[in-house]
Amino acid sequence: MNFKTALLGAAAGSLMATAGLAERGSDGQVNIIYWQAPSIMNPYLSGGTKELEAASLVLEPLARYDEKGNMVPYLAESVPTVENGGVSADLQSITWKLKEGLKWSDGSALTSEDVKFSWEYCTAEGGGCAQSEKYNDVVAVEAPDELTVVVKFGVAKPFPYGPFVGAQAPIIQKAQFADCLGPKAPECTEANFAPIGTGPFVVTEFRPNDVIQLEANDNYRDPAKPAFANVVFKGGGDATAAGRSVLETGEFDYAWNLQLAPDVLANMQAAGKGKVVSSFGTLVERIMVNLTDPSAELGEERGTAKHPHPILSDKAVRQALSMAVDRELLVEIGYGDAGRPTCNVLPAPEIYKSTANDGCLVQDIEGAKKLLDEAGWVPGPDGVRVKDGKRLSLLYQTSTNAVRQDFQALIKQWWSEIGVETELKNIDASVFFGGDPGSPDTFQKFFADVEMYANNFDGTDPEAYMANWACKQAPRPETQWQGNNMPRYCSDAYDALVAEMATTGDINKRAELAKAMNDMLMQDYVIIPLVDRGRVSAHSNTLGGVVLNTWDSELWNAADWYRIK
Amino acid sequence: MFTFTLRRLLLAIPTLLFISLIIFLLLDFAPGDPTAQLPLTIPPEVKAKIRESLGLGEPIYIRYLLWLKQFAVAEPLHAFDAIFGTDFGAGMQRVVSWQTRSPVGDIIAQRMPQTLWVVGMSYVLGTLIALPIGVISAYRQYSWFDQLGTFVSMVGYSVPTFFTGVLLIVIFAVNLGWFPSIYDTTHVVTDWDSFAFQVRQMVMPVSVLALYNAAQISRFMRASMLDNLGQDYVRTARAKGMSEKVVVLVHVLRNSMIPVVTVIALGVPTIFGGAIITEQVFKVNGLGQLLITAIYANDIPMVQTLTFIFAILIVLFNLIADVLYGILDPRIRYD
Numbered sequence: 001m002n003f004k005t006a007l008l009g010a011a012a013g014s015l016m017a018t019a020g021l022a023e024r025g026s027d028g029q030v031n032i033i034y035w036q037a038p039s040i041m042n043p044y045l046s047g048g049t050k051e052l053e054a055a056s057l058v059l060e061p062l063a064r065y066d067e068k069g070n071m072v073p074y075l076a077e078s079v080p081t082v083e084n085g086g087v088s089a090d091l092q093s094i095t096w097k098l099k100e101g102l103k104w105s106d107g108s109a110l111t112s113e114d115v116k117f118s119w120e121y122c123t124a125e126g127g128g129c130a131q132s133e134k135y136n137d138v139v140a141v142e143a144p145d146e147l148t149v150v151v152k153f154g155v156a157k158p159f160p161y162g163p164f165v166g167a168q169a170p171i172i173q174k175a176q177f178a179d180c181l182g183p184k185a186p187e188c189t190e191a192n193f194a195p196i197g198t199g200p201f202v203v204t205e206f207r208p209n210d211v212i213q214l215e216a217n218d219n220y221r222d223p224a225k226p227a228f229a230n231v232v233f234k235g236g237g238d239a240t241a242a243g244r245s246v247l248e249t250g251e252f253d254y255a256w257n258l259q260l261a262p263d264v265l266a267n268m269q270a271a272g273k274g275k276v277v278s279s280f281g282t283l284v285e286r287i288m289v290n291l292t293d294p295s296a297e298l299g300e301e302r303g304t305a306k307h308p309h310p311i312l313s314d315k316a317v318r319q320a321l322s323m324a325v326d327r328e329l330l331v332e333i334g335y336g337d338a339g340r341p342t343c344n345v346l347p348a349p350e351i352y353k354s355t356a357n358d359g360c361l362v363q364d365i366e367g368a369k370k371l372l373d374e375a376g377w378v379p380g381p382d383g384v385r386v387k388d389g390k391r392l393s394l395l396y397q398t399s400t401n402a403v404r405q406d407f408q409a410l411i412k413q414w415w416s417e418i419g420v421e422t423e424l425k426n427i428d429a430s431v432f433f434g435g436d437p438g439s440p441d442t443f444q445k446f447f448a449d450v451e452m453y454a455n456n457f458d459g460t461d462p463e464a465y466m467a468n469w470a471c472k473q474a475p476r477p478e479t480q481w482q483g484n485n486m487p488r489y490c491s492d493a494y495d496a497l498v499a500e501m502a503t504t505g506d507i508n509k510r511a512e513l514a515k516a517m518n519d520m521l522m523q524d525y526v527i528i529p530l531v532d533r534g535r536v537s538a539h540s541n542t543l544g545g546v547v548l549n550t551w552d553s554e555l556w557n558a559a560d561w562y563r564i565k
Numbered sequence: 566m567f568t569f570t571l572r573r574l575l576l577a578i579p580t581l582l583f584i585s586l587i588i589f590l591l592l593d594f595a596p597g598d599p600t601a602q603l604p605l606t607i608p609p610e611v612k613a614k615i616r617e618s619l620g621l622g623e624p625i626y627i628r629y630l631l632w633l634k635q636f637a638v639a640e641p642l643h644a645f646d647a648i649f650g651t652d653f654g655a656g657m658q659r660v661v662s663w664q665t666r667s668p669v670g671d672i673i674a675q676r677m678p679q680t681l682w683v684v685g686m687s688y689v690l691g692t693l694i695a696l697p698i699g700v701i702s703a704y705r706q707y708s709w710f711d712q713l714g715t716f717v718s719m720v721g722y723s724v725p726t727f728f729t730g731v732l733l734i735v736i737f738a739v740n741l742g743w744f745p746s747i748y749d750t751t752h753v754v755t756d757w758d759s760f761a762f763q764v765r766q767m768v769m770p771v772s773v774l775a776l777y778n779a780a781q782i783s784r785f786m787r788a789s790m791l792d793n794l795g796q797d798y799v800r801t802a803r804a805k806g807m808s809e810k811v812v813v814l815v816h817v818l819r820n821s822m823i824p825v826v827t828v829i830a831l832g833v834p835t836i837f838g839g840a841i842i843t844e845q846v847f848k849v850n851g852l853g854q855l856l857i858t859a860i861y862a863n864d865i866p867m868v869q870t871l872t873f874i875f876a877i878l879i880v881l882f883n884l885i886a887d888v889l890y891g892i893l894d895p896r897i898r899y900d
Contacts, residue, residue, distance in 0.1 A: 033747070037850070037858065039664035039665040040665050040667075042666075045666055046603075046664075047600075047603040047604060047607040047611075047615075048602060048603060048604070126617075126618060128614050128615040128616075128617065128618025128619065129611075129614075130603065130607055130615060131607075131611075132611050132614065133607065133608050133611055183618070185618075185666070186618075186661055186666035186667075189666070189667040189668070189671075192665075192666055192667070193665075193667065205751065207675060207750065207751070208662075208664070208672055209664065209665070209672075209850065209858050210675075210750055210850035211749075211750055211751055211850070213751060232751075234747060234749075234848065235850070236845070236848050236850045236854055236858075237747070237845060237846075241734075241746070241747070241846070241848065244734075244739065244746065245746055245747050248739045249738050249742070249745075249746050251745055251746060251747055252747070271739075428596075428597075429601065429602075430596075430597045430598060430601040430602065430861070430863055431596045431597060433601045433602075433605070434596070434597060434598030434600070434601035434863075436596065436597075436598050439596050441596075453605075455605045455606075456606065457606055458606045482609035482610070482613075483609070484609075
């Protein structure tokens with residue numbers, strides 16, 4: 001016996017010890033509650049988080065992210081890289097090798113044809129695939145043999161892990177979905193409700209927007225898993241009730257997304273039936289500063305780059321607005337353990353996190369006043385600062401949401417202390433985030449001076465996210481008011497960094513670029529980051545193996561869950 | 566009577582068509598977007614494609630006529646096929662929900678049992694409690710029973726169900742642990758044990774709703790009884806030497822029931838509407854919860870179909886109330 005086998009043996013031994021007498025289906029039933037109920041089990045037809053996560057019990061990608069944001073192979077043998085030859089030197093193709101002997105839950109073999117088909121399904125014309133962005137720039141997917149998949153891109157892709165990676169882009173079975181391409185996708189109700197998958201569980205009954213019943217997959221690749229024979233996945237109600245059912249009554253084992261007031265959660269946890277777990281990803285609650293003039297008199301040209309904002313074009317004002325905010329207090333009031341103050345719009349993963357802007361963590365009202373004084377904004381008779389006949393008065397909009405309205409009230413108070421008058425406005429979320437070009441109240445149109453919302457990005461690679469603030473991304477009439485650059489920020493230096501990142505493959509170099517872009521946005525104060533928001537869930541004290549993951553589905557490792565006896 | 570009913574039924578058709586148009590236009594003009602709830606990580610171009618695949622690119626009159634055809638022709642044919650095993654409706658496009666991409670009719674059929682069990686049961690129970698309370702309260706006006714009845718009605722009427730519901734959960738589910746706080750919609754009654762479980766999980770939602778329904782109906786019953794008790798025919802009946810039992814339960818009760826029956830009949834459609842709040846509180850995922858989630862998700866075909874079904878039921882039960890009037894009161898005949 002050499003050293004390696006000894007290590008293997010020890011590892012296997014410790015596995016046995018932790019998992020107890022692991023045997024498939026030996027631990028009975030696990031009850032999961034999502035207070036938003038899943039409507040469909042096909043993530044390609046719904047971009048909603050609740051659907052993605054429910055489907056992740058059944059459908060799996062080639063690779064997914066672990067709780068630290070590292071990529072782990074699932075259906076693939078290993079993660080292809082340039083070093084191991086899986087990614088071509090010109091960054092235009094990636095070759096995945098499937099694990100051998102993988103089976104669908106119906107017993108048939110998983111082949112590279114299924115992987116290829118998943119791409120065809122999502123990119124078929126007229127299907128309205130919600131995840132088609134994952135397959136951007138893919139020109140062909142080839143299946144040279146049963147276990148090999150080659151994805152070819154039309155451009156160099158320094159980060160080629162969009163297709164078939166993460167909960168958003170799983171592999172679906174060709175045999176089941178072959179007749180469901182394009183406009184026919186919604187007709188395949190049975191397949192959409194009970195897709196055949198490779199994951200640890202199989203759907204036995206799906207009731208849309210109500211409850212899903214699943215049982216262990218007999219053909220799952222690890223014969224000892226999953227430990228649970230059945231899953232009941234209940235949906236509906238509200239976050240409070242979901243938290244109560246896990247932490248207080250113990251009816252359920254796992255409750256998702258408990259965005260509740262910190263003291264409410266603490267009280268529930270005191271009942272002693274379960275514990276609250278939280279983890280941080282990339283979601284940042286932020287204030288966007290409008291650099292264009294939103295005043296209605298401008299008609300068609302309001303909110304476009306032709307008319308710079310009369311007040312907010314002054315960087316001193318933007319900086320003062322940021323300095324006046326007490327982020328610690330916002331966290332304490334709004335999020336508790338589920339939030340932490342941040343000074344970056346790109347707060348994670350670790351290698352992308354800048355430390356250059358941490359000064360914002362301390363509120364500095366006096367400094368903000370001084371800054372405004374120096375910039376020539378002097379307090380008028382009513383305390384509101386004036387310069388060249390322009391009053392420092394802002395319209396501050398956000399979506400209707402209790403925490404956001406608290407934040408608005410607090411920030412309005414701080415801004416009034418430095419002589420800025422604020423008018424508050426809140427808009428129903430379905431309109432605000434709706435993107436209807438006919439509505440004046442969307443967050444893209446941004447017919448206000450500042451607006452607040454939260455955003456993040458899928459996976460761990462910030463390239464597309466940071467490209468949001470390129471000049472061409474500004475929403476404007478020519479783009480039907482679509483686009484992600486809400487502040488209408490436009491800088492040649494920034495655009496150059498975006499272009500450079502698109503062609504850079506080296507991870508450390510990419511990290512430097514992303515940090516530089518983040519710092520540029522922060523130091524120009526066009527985005528005022530407030531809170532890095534985590535994910536909060538709760539699980540019962542008898543449910544073991546839960547590892548909260550913000551980079552992938554929360555249920556990513558449900559195969560490893562077990563009952564603590 | 567028959568021709569009256571027939572005439573009313575025929576008149577209902579243009580009324581319903583008009584209602585359906587109004588509902589359609591209201592929903593269409595209301596702001597909102599079915600892709601609004603999707604995460605911001607999904608880019609706007611993809612959202613535009615999704616909207617297109619939902620048929621939002623078509624002009625409004627085409628969408629209305631298409632929905633009308635699907636609702637009035639395809640859905641009834643499918644329901645007929647499902648019951649009799651025929652296939653008249655094969656290949657016809659049904660009303661499809663935007664959230665689930667599955668036929669709206671199937672989901673409604675799946676939700677109906679929960680709602681009928683919980684909300685329907687509470688209505689029956691509420692009515693059964695309310696009628697005797699109303700009668701006794703009126704007969705012994707200002708007695709302690711009447712005062713108590715008034716108090717309970719006021720509580721049932723004025724305390725919202727989202728408060729009583731949560732209160733019951735905190736007391737009976739969290740502290741005492743007697744009843745489950747979350748309703749299991751997949752539970753099937755097969756034997757006594759499973760029946761007992763069904764009863765246990767229905768106790769809290771049914772009592773919350775029954776209290777509310779009973780409060781309303783018992784007040785109507787009491788008022789109507791009081792109106793009649795003072796009438797001349799009551800004195801006549803007593804003068805003829807009839808027993809109090811006959812006077813109250815035959816003469817007065819029958820006459821007092823006329824307005825109450827209308828109230829009860831007009832309340833029946835609201836059962837099908839589900840109890841949005843109570844269903845949400847107890848996670849009885851019935852029609853009410855279906856409607857509210859569809860509204861949140863801007864699932865227009867679902868909202869439209871549900872509200873239109875409610876409209877049909879309201880028109881229908883108005884007619885039933887009118888016919889019942891005629892049966893209860895011989896003076897009112899419509900011929």
